[in-house]
Amino acid sequence: MLIKGGFVFDPANARAGRLDVRVAEGKIVAVGPELGVEAGEEVLDAAGLIVAPGFVDIHVHLRDPGFTHKETLASGSRAAAAGGFTTVVAMANTKPVMDRPELVREFYRRAAREAVVNVYTVGAVTRGLAGEELSDFAALKEAGVVGFSDDGNPIPTAALMRQALKEAGRLGLPVIAHEGDPSLVADTIVNEGDAAARLGLGGMPGAAEDIQVARDVLLAELTGAHLHIQHVSSARSVAIIREAKARGVRVTAEATPHHFTLTDEALLKWGADAKMNPPLRSAQDVAAVRQGLADGTLDAIATDHAPHAPEEKAAGLVQAPCGIIGLETAFGLTWTELVLTGVLTPAQAIAKLTCLPARIVGLPKGTLSPGGDADITLFDPNATWEVDPAEFYSQSRNTPFAGRKLTGRIVYTIVGGRLVYAGGKILAEEATA
Ligand SMILES: [Zn+2]
Missing domain, CATH: 2.30.40.10 (Urease, subunit C, domain 1)
Known part of the structure; x- marks a missing residue:
């Protein structure tokens, strides 16, 4: 061709x-x-x-196995293709949890049959995502995981994170961290601020995220291992990562389209469809995330594509599960909100959707280098x-x-x-x- x-x-x-x-x-x-x-x-x-390398999303929830009423390998990978993503990395919070090599092997066998894009998975940091005992990292690497993450759950203690970084570092893979001290959540996961107050909720301050980001960059420094921080949402977290990078700490980070586009005001209009973890925050936080993307503090754009069935999201703001889908809107939001506004150049935006995320998980993707896989996105x-959700390939x-x-x-x-x-x-x- x-x-x-x-x-x-x-x-x-x-x-x-x-x-x-x-x-x-x-x-x-x-x-x-x-x-x-x-x-x-x-x-x-x-x-x-514009002809670009195929987009790489290192943070998706395909819900398969275990939650196929929300999404499947087939529907999620089709949503990826429709969004320009040729490679996605699935998180481990499936049922069963991706904490054993035989489950990872079966996942890859099925992905080869059912998915229309390249699908990879992380392995769980802890068995059952329980935050207690490390899974067998070496065996999971052998089965083909591209990193370790308990995404959805923060790693509860510094000692466990240190151990995870040490072991992952030894194997040359990143620990991919969802940050947010759960002891600072009141009522439910929304930003502690004006919007929450108007809804009569306490929420969760940016400090919950900042505390764990600070802890984990210090542990990355201590161990020399690669820490990747997911979905950065708070201004202070951006500043902590910036400072750590300047010191030479091996830390990378991602931002989602929703965190660089929306504030917690969206809760008032969209209710549970604007509920995610970490939550949408203030205009100042959005500005800081954009600045972090522009100056390279935040390396990659990732969707945190998190499908939920309508009846689950209808449970009300406090009860509804966290997360929104993102594969089919990520590129349009990136182009509209970051490129057309002058926050990023086209080349910077494309890098954050291609080679930079691929590098984080060590995949030879996201380039148009001769000899490489012909994964290409044209827009x-x-x-x-x-945006008309009725047209989405996502379930x-x-x-x-x-x-x-x-x-x-x-x-x-x-x-x-x-x-x-x-x-x-x-x-x-x-x-x-
Ligand atoms: Zn997460």
Whole structure:
């Protein structure tokens, strides 16, 4: 296949320009100006489109196995493809929890059959996500996990986090941390602030997150291991990570589209569809997250795609589970909220969706380097659209972005050289992973 006439951004290779991309046998063969069409070659007209490496989301919940009324490998991977993501990393809070190598192997066997994008998983830091005893990291690595995370649950003690970092560091994999001291939560997981007060709730202060971020960067420094901090939501956490990076601590971090777009005011309009953990915070926190993305403190954009069934989200703000879906809105929000506003350049935004997250979990993805897998995303940077959850490939509908007008739309998603998504439709019905 020859992708012709597009504007290529390949931040990993510091390349940007009008270039063609040749793909053969699932690999990138060449990237260059005015490549001639070879005999029998299919041409994909990319005029007016931006050609980027396939997006990589290192934080998704596919809910499979165990919660397939929310999402499955099939539906979640189709949502990924529709959102321009060619590689996703699933979290371990499935049922059973991904804390044993045989479960990881079975997950990969199923993903190869059922998913239309590349799917990886982390292994649980602790057995059963119980926060007590480390799982067998070496055995999980052997089975193919790309990091360790108890996401959803913070690691309760410094001693356990130190042990996790030491063991993961020995194996060359990151500990991927959800930060938030649970002892500081009153009533439920919403930001402690004006919006919560108007709802008659106590909430959870940014300090709950900051305390654990501070603890864990100190432990990363102590152990020399790689700590990755998930979904940074508070201004102080951004500052702590910035300071740690300046000291040379091996810490990376991600931000979600909802944390760089919405404040806790969204709770008043969207109720439980704006409830997530960590919660939406103040305008000052949103500004700090944007600044952190702009100056490189926050390396990657990740969705924390967290599907829940409508009846679960209907349980009311206090009872409803945390999380929103994000795979199909992440790119439009990134382009609209960060690129068109001048917070990030196009190349910076694309790097935060491709090579930078791939590097965090050590995957050879997120580039258009010749010889690499032909995972490619093409988007129209000028197309405007309105978010309609009824059109989502995700099985769930829990989003506070319904009706939002966005600029920047995915047109083609190519996984391993195969066109998986085109013109609003999933094409592949067979696995590609
Ligand atoms: Zn989390």
